[in-house]
Amino acid sequence: MKAMVYYGDNDARFEERPRPEIIEPTDAIIRMTKTTICGTDLGILKGKNPEIEQTAIEKTGSFNGRILGHEGIGIVEEVGSSVKNFKKGDKVVISCVSRCGTCENCQKQLYSHCLNGGGWIMGYMIDGTQAEYVRTPFADNSLYAFPDNLDEKAGVLLSDALPTAHEIGVQYGDVKPGDTVAIVGAGPVGMGCLLTGLLYSPSQVIMIDMDDNRLAMARQMGATDTINSGKENAVEKVMELTNNRGVDCAIEAVGIEPTWDICQKIVKAGGHLSNVGVHGKPVNFDIQKLWIDNLTITTGLVNANTTGMLMKTCCSGKLHAEDLATHTFDFDDIEKAYDVFKHAADQKAMKVMIDL
Ligand SMILES: [Zn+2]
Ligand SMILES: [Zn+2]
The missing domain is CATH 3.40.50.720 (NAD(P)-binding Rossmann-like Domain)
Known part of the structure; x- marks a missing residue:
């Protein structure tokens, strides 16, 4: 599959990567349909997060790039054996924060500090959403069923920005x-x-x-x-x-x-x-x-504990999040999308949408 991969300072490559597979029974694999670029992704590219390479090297002895992105919507392709709330074919919003739901911090709704390997990990400690497919850990607690009357761009903004x-x-x-x-x-x-x-x-x-x-x-x-x-x-x-x-x-x-x-x-x-x-x-x-x-x-760091409430507010027509999406690109043009987002003020860009 195609993916946008971070290798180091100012080094991101749009390249072929293996498709992700289920690792834990609580995982799901999502076929992405829409994603976006976050200021955080630009921060990573500027070298603000050297812990990405450091952690990979500590854990595995090497760093072979990390697929960027922690926002987007898609269709469930496959679920692990213990996932109960979702099945193949379901349309979902992916939260930027993964949560086990049972640790001390998750029980306090401090999901960004999940003690069982959750928190903000996608496009950071594990591969992210700027790809044709992504593995989402703790799928039952970290995905949202996509309501029929939710605007798709608003759905992408519910991952993180909102x-x-x-x-x-x-x-x-x-x-x-x-x-x-x-x-x-x-x-x-x-x-x-x-x-x-x-x-x-x-x-x-x-x-x-x-x-x-x-x-x-x-x-x-x-x-x-x-x-x-x-x-x-x-x-x-x-x-x-x-x-x-x-x-x-x-x-x-x-x-x-x-x-x-x-x-x-x-x-x-x-x-x-x-x-x-x-x-x-x-x-x-x-x-x-x-x-x-x-x-x-x-x-602080987002806990995504108000995502459901914001989703209902979007559906009711009281929150027009989709107005923040100013540009749309095809996935094959994601490098162009990065360029526009990097020069957002000159390009009159706010949030850039990427369609897969
Ligand atoms: Zn973000
Ligand atoms: Zn937890």
């Missing part, structure tokens, strides 16, 4: 009716925070980014105010828009120091700062100024 935005941005940020919210970073996850944040009826959502196209898209999707932080002083502008109070919730959706810094300067007393961005480097944390403000500061 639950990450909702759980780590909006829920950890404790967004409530009437709140003032600022989202720093209008990429797919920031936009996901906007779409899922609006479900809670905040009174004001301020989107901050350096790209005017993305800000225009945010306004179309319901942001009340936008700030181009490349042209304006974002902190001053947020204060102006909030009568010098600051926001109830600031969501960091980039993962670099300047965007973190905006967030830590705009939260009002008693407010929340939820960090969703994946940081490659330390940041300056103004604890000497912030301690007095009774803030809640959170961060």
